[in-house]
Amino acid sequence: GEDVEQSLFLSVREGDSSVINCTYTDSSSTYLYWYKQEPGAGLQLLTYIFSNMDMKQDQRLTVLLNKKDKHLSLRIADTQTGDSAIYFCAESIGSNDYKLSFGAGTTVTVRA
Amino acid sequence: ETGVTQSPTHLIKTRGQQVTLRCSSQSGHNTVSWYQQALGQGPQFIFQYYREEENGRGNFPPRFSGLQFPNYSSELNVNALELDDSALYLCASSDTSGSNTQYFGPGTRLTVL
Helix, strand or coil, X not given: CCCCEEXXXXXXXXXXXXXXXXXXXXXXXXXXXXXXXXXXXXXXXEEEEECCCCEEEECCEEEEEECCCCEEEEEECCCCHHHCEEEEEEEEECHHHCEEEECCCEEEEEEC | CCCCEEECCEEEECCCCCEEEEEECCCCCCEXXXXXXXXXCCCEEEEEEECCEEEEECCXXXXXXXXXXXXXXXXXXXXXXXXXHCEEEEEEEECCCCCCCCEECCCEEEEEC
16 A cells, blocks of 8 residues: 655754654555655755665655554754745555555644 | 746636646656645545656646656646645655656646635
C-alpha cells in the first residue's frame, strides 16, 4: 500500500534543532525524499536517502532511516527563520521508482 | 543549467471548460511527471511520461491527459473541469539514467469557478 504519514505541525525556537518524523508503508521503496515548500511556491528537493543506508548528512541536514520500522526523520541543525516552510516526506513507488507518494506535510514555524 | 519551468503561473476557468498546462523539463532530463496538490494536502501523482509515452498513471479519471514532446517538454490537459480540480499543478522532471530524483517546477495555480 501507499500511505505516508507525518505530524502536521512543529514549532521550534531559532537556533535549536528541528526533527521532523515520517512513517511510510512500502518496504520496497528504493529512495526516500524530503522536499521543502515555501508559501505559493513549488517543491524544493532538500535531500534523499537510498534505502540501504541508515543515515545521510548534508550540511545542516541529517536524515535517519529505520527500514525495519519504516520510519524516516529529518533533523535540521541550528534552525533559522528561513527554514519556516512545509516539509514533505515522499517514498518512491512502483517499478523503476517512477512515482512519488507524499505525506500531507509538516508545517515548521521558527520563532525568535 | 535551466530548471523546470511551468506556464501559466495562475489560471481561472469555469466549470465544464478545458485547460492546458505546460512544462519544460530541466536540461538533460528525459522524464516528466505531473502532480495535483489540493490546498493543505501533499501532491498526488497524476501520470508520468518517458520518451513520449505514458509510463504510469495515478488514480485520476481519463479527462486528465498528457503529452510529452521530442524536446521532453510536456502538457497536461484537463477536460470538463470540475470545482474539485482547483489546485496547484506541479510538474517534475527526472533522468532515468541517474537516481530518478524528481525536480519540481513552481507550479500552476488553477482555480475553477
